[in-house]
Amino acid sequence: MPASTANPTPGELFPFELVRPDLERVEISIREQVRAFDPAIEPYVAYVCNTSGKRIRPALAILVGGAAGGTTGDHVKLGVLLELIHMATLVHDDIIDGANTRRMVATANAKWGNSLSVLLGDALFSHALTLATDFDSIEICRKVGRAATEVCQGEIIQTQRRFDLTLTKADYFKVIAMKTGALFAAATGLSAKLSGMDADAEDRLHAYGMKLGTAYQIYDDCLDLVGSEEVVGKTLRTDLVKGKLTLPILNLLESASEAQRLKLNKRILAQEPLDLPVLLGIAEYAGAIESAVDTALAMLAECRDDLAPLPDGPHRDALVQITRFLGGLLEKCRR
Amino acid sequence: MPASTANPTPGELFPFELVRPDLERVEISIREQVRAFDPAIEPYVAYVCNTSGKRIRPALAILVGGAAGGTTGDHVKLGVLLELIHMATLVHDDIIDGANTRRMVATANAKWGNSLSVLLGDALFSHALTLATDFDSIEICRKVGRAATEVCQGEIIQTQRRFDLTLTKADYFKVIAMKTGALFAAATGLSAKLSGMDADAEDRLHAYGMKLGTAYQIYDDCLDLVGSEEVVGKTLRTDLVKGKLTLPILNLLESASEAQRLKLNKRILAQEPLDLPVLLGIAEYAGAIESAVDTALAMLAECRDDLAPLPDGPHRDALVQITRFLGGLLEKCRR
Numbered sequence: 001m002p003a004s005t006a007n008p009t010p011g012e013l014f015p016f017e018l019v020r021p022d023l024e025r026v027e028i029s030i031r032e033q034v035r036a037f038d039p040a041i042e043p044y045v046a047y048v049c050n051t052s053g054k055r056i057r058p059a060l061a062i063l064v065g066g067a068a069g070g071t072t073g074d075h076v077k078l079g080v081l082l083e084l085i086h087m088a089t090l091v092h093d094d095i096i097d098g099a100n101t102r103r104m105v106a107t108a109n110a111k112w113g114n115s116l117s118v119l120l121g122d123a124l125f126s127h128a129l130t131l132a133t134d135f136d137s138i139e140i141c142r143k144v145g146r147a148a149t150e151v152c153q154g155e156i157i158q159t160q161r162r163f164d165l166t167l168t169k170a171d172y173f174k175v176i177a178m179k180t181g182a183l184f185a186a187a188t189g190l191s192a193k194l195s196g197m198d199a200d201a202e203d204r205l206h207a208y209g210m211k212l213g214t215a216y217q218i219y220d221d222c223l224d225l226v227g228s229e230e231v232v233g234k235t236l237r238t239d240l241v242k243g244k245l246t247l248p249i250l251n252l253l254e255s256a257s258e259a260q261r262l263k264l265n266k267r268i269l270a271q272e273p274l275d276l277p278v279l280l281g282i283a284e285y286a287g288a289i290e291s292a293v294d295t296a297l298a299m300l301a302e303c304r305d306d307l308a309p310l311p312d313g314p315h316r317d318a319l320v321q322i323t324r325f326l327g328g329l330l331e332k333c334r335r
Numbered sequence: 336m337p338a339s340t341a342n343p344t345p346g347e348l349f350p351f352e353l354v355r356p357d358l359e360r361v362e363i364s365i366r367e368q369v370r371a372f373d374p375a376i377e378p379y380v381a382y383v384c385n386t387s388g389k390r391i392r393p394a395l396a397i398l399v400g401g402a403a404g405g406t407t408g409d410h411v412k413l414g415v416l417l418e419l420i421h422m423a424t425l426v427h428d429d430i431i432d433g434a435n436t437r438r439m440v441a442t443a444n445a446k447w448g449n450s451l452s453v454l455l456g457d458a459l460f461s462h463a464l465t466l467a468t469d470f471d472s473i474e475i476c477r478k479v480g481r482a483a484t485e486v487c488q489g490e491i492i493q494t495q496r497r498f499d500l501t502l503t504k505a506d507y508f509k510v511i512a513m514k515t516g517a518l519f520a521a522a523t524g525l526s527a528k529l530s531g532m533d534a535d536a537e538d539r540l541h542a543y544g545m546k547l548g549t550a551y552q553i554y555d556d557c558l559d560l561v562g563s564e565e566v567v568g569k570t571l572r573t574d575l576v577k578g579k580l581t582l583p584i585l586n587l588l589e590s591a592s593e594a595q596r597l598k599l600n601k602r603i604l605a606q607e608p609l610d611l612p613v614l615l616g617i618a619e620y621a622g623a624i625e626s627a628v629d630t631a632l633a634m635l636a637e638c639r640d641d642l643a644p645l646p647d648g649p650h651r652d653a654l655v656q657i658t659r660f661l662g663g664l665l666e667k668c669r670r
Contacts, residue, residue, distance in 0.1 A: 130464075
């Protein structure tokens with residue numbers, strides 16, 4: 001296992017210096033949002049805001065804005081509210097997963113219990129959607145709201161279909177487009193819109209975010225199988241135990257013989273932790289990962305074309321670089 | 336215990352015939368909203384929509400609209416989205432309370448577990464806030480979003496201060512204004528705004544809803560202590576077990592002798608179910624309920640004055656009637 005098959009740091013994933021001033025504005029604005037809550041609630045919100053996130057969504061909004069003529073307060077605001085929505089979903093995900101730590105620190109549910117965390121996620125979510133009204137554009141509000149609804153629905157379908165061995169690859173792609181693609185796509189598409197780009201350009205940049213988010217989720221799903229816990233900094237090999245059928249596993253099931261498939265199905269339904277040697281023994285495991293990596297790499301190649309509406313320059317280069325870096329991480333997942 | 340100290344039915348609380356056609360439009364629209372969700376999620380949303388609610392908030396929006404020149408599709412829409420926000424909070428409340436039944440049917444968490452129910456509440460919530468963008472008024476969107484955030488924050492403070500014997504009456508009033516008053520006030524205030532009434536009128540109608548919602552919550556809190564489970568149709572005497580200090584209990588603590596207070600505090604902290612004879616024996620229990628009833632009645636009297644901006648007519652009469660009916664229910668709580 002290459003030690004560098006890690007959860008990427010912000011500085012690795014995107015050219016940090018280029019976005020640093022605006023990302024600092026994002027952090028300042030997030031701290032300001034914390035103060036918008038009732039004083040009784042501020043400490044909870046502050047904790048979540050301080051302990052979560054690589055700020056990928058804000059960085060994407062800022063890079064598109066930078067490429068399309070320069071960032072404004074609106075790009076920062078878009079980044080902030082998408083990050084708040086993302087944080088709200090993380091708070092609820094951690095309840096659902098019973099996770100005690102995230103990025104090495106205690107989760108909200110570990111600190112204050114599930115009840116408070118359900119409500120804390122709700123308040124973050126609600127505040128983020130209210131913040132969207134600051135744009136004075138009903139269309140932006142609507143698109144932010146729809147993206148948030150997509151995320152929630154994607155998570156429901158994923159939860160509903162745990163341990164469902166009839167899940168198809170089409171179902172999987174639909175779920176990850178909803179749960180991860182939607183917010184990435186909102187970051188890049190709405191950022192183009194805020195920069196005054198036309199509807200076609202907005203669609204292309206939306207498509208860039210959707211494909212990048214999808215590839216990112218495939219990477220995350222591969223990492224759960226092949227990553228090193230010490231390097232990634234979170235518990236791995238948990239997706240299958242939770243009944244989450246990800247692309248490598250769907251590939252594996254597809255390529256397995258009938259006997260192998262039955263054996264694998266049985267282990268999945270029994271919620272048995274799958275150790276790698278067992279998995280390797282079952283079927284064409286390496287091929288299953290390879291194929292997932294190839295799928296994600298093809299998406300990354302496609303999404304680079306979607307940057308065509310943006311003029312050349314360091315910000316556009318950075319949006320290409322993100323796909324290359326993610327591609328590099330994906331390559332390291334090959335076995 | 337008078338058998339009629341019940342959770343009021345819609346037909347009791349407001350003149351049903353007057354709002355029936357518009358409430359039917361609300362139901363039709365709620366069913367349409369269900370279809371806006373992904374087909375995989377529709378059944379869950381449909382279940383929650385079909386099993387919950389007296390539609391008080393939509394009825395209030397409709398009555399104000401009816402009084403202020405006649406209802407339009409916008410009043411119906413306002414009612415629908417406030418009801419969806421209310422439903423989302425109920426789904427999450429039931430998780431927090433570990434409730435298995437609500438209004439005699441299984442809760443979402445009882446049917447599908449907590450994980451799916453957390454996400455289902457999120458999706459309802461998000462969809463409701465997105466629906467607010469249909470008004471094409473950023474101000475309406477913003478006010479709906481703020482009301483929703485208030486509700487979430489009120490619930491957090493309530494949860495955070497369970498078993499907190501330093502809770503003051505001011506804290507209690509703040510919490511119930513946020514968790515219950517905010518949506519009632521949004522229903523009446525925003526309905527006036529949708530009818531084209533001026534800002535002063537909107538403020539008065541907002542105040543009507545806030546006081547009515549607050550009085551309604553005080554009634555609900557009294558009912559938990561004095562109601563009959565068979566009549567009310569839900570488990571009672573649970574607030575104190577959960578550490579929720581409501582107005583009658585705060586009155587009781589205030590009027591108790593030091594020795595009585597210590598005894599009561601001890602029982603609350605021990606999470607011992609409080610049976611009525613014990614409670615009666617502890618201190619001036621009857622006076623504590625009486626005083627809470629008086630407080631709520633005073634609010635109802637005040638809020639009738641807030642109807643002044645509305646012209647005379649059956650809809651305005653109905654808004655008065657609601658306060659009288661709720662006042663009658665409160666009177667029955669006296670011991």
